Amino acid sequence: MKIGLYFGTFNPIHVGHLTIANHLVEHSDLDQVWFVVTPLSPFKKKSSLLDNHQRLEMVYRATKDYTKLRPSDIEFGLKEPNYTIDTLTYLFEKFPEYEFALIMGEDNLKSFHKWKNYELILENHNLYVYPRISDGKIDTQFNDHPKIIKVDAPIMELSSTFIRKSIKANKNIRPMLPENVWEYLDEMNFYK
Numbered sequence: 001m002k003i004g005l006y007f008g009t010f011n012p013i014h015v016g017h018l019t020i021a022n023h024l025v026e027h028s029d030l031d032q033v034w035f036v037v038t039p040l041s042p043f044k045k046k047s048s049l050l051d052n053h054q055r056l057e058m059v060y061r062a063t064k065d066y067t068k069l070r071p072s073d074i075e076f077g078l079k080e081p082n083y084t085i086d087t088l089t090y091l092f093e094k095f096p097e098y099e100f101a102l103i104m105g106e107d108n109l110k111s112f113h114k115w116k117n118y119e120l121i122l123e124n125h126n127l128y129v130y131p132r133i134s135d136g137k138i139d140t141q142f143n144d145h146p147k148i149i150k151v152d153a154p155i156m157e158l159s160s161t162f163i164r165k166s167i168k169a170n171k172n173i174r175p176m177l178p179e180n181v182w183e184y185l186d187e188m189n190f191y192k
Helices: 015-027 052-063 084-094 118-124 160-168 179-188
Strands: 002-008 032-037 069-072 099-105 127-130 148-150
Touching: 002 015, 002 084, 015 032, 015 052, 015 069, 015 099, 015 127, 032 052, 052 069, 052 179, 084 099, 084 118
Parallel strands: 002 032, 002 099, 032 069, 099 127, 127 148
Antiparallel strands: none
8 A cells, every 4th residue: 555644733734735635645646645743843843833632633633534534643652853764764664564655845845855864765755746836946856856756736825824823813714624623723712
């Protein structure tokens, strides 16, 4: 089975995340997409994050009606900050029968050469890259790379940061979230 790993803090998960993941699992050779909820990204401040299990709960609620999309807390037991290479090594040992690929936005590919052991990741895993509108250039070593698959997915310019700021400003962002995620956020008074 081929699993696409969609890493993120999902703070909160929104319809853009779901649209991209569903597009990939329906229009590529991926059998499933796992939303890997990251406890702490080396590039983000921890103070803005909801509790790990609250974010996992939102991902669970968002994906429960999709048989090919799954929440994953695999990084919760790994040391922080988590690096993708360490998670991939752990997953390979735990699930040797699965083939794991990474899902990332084009904006992340532009900084991929800065990732810890990025050469090793590319040697052993495919990267499924979806389009994003962003500044900067992709490093030439990644042009026409056999392990990098550019996916013609919808461009989703929706961000969790925008959603958090809008909630704090008392704006209606309900259409941007799966209904059961909106209900959970509203009930818990998150981001207000």
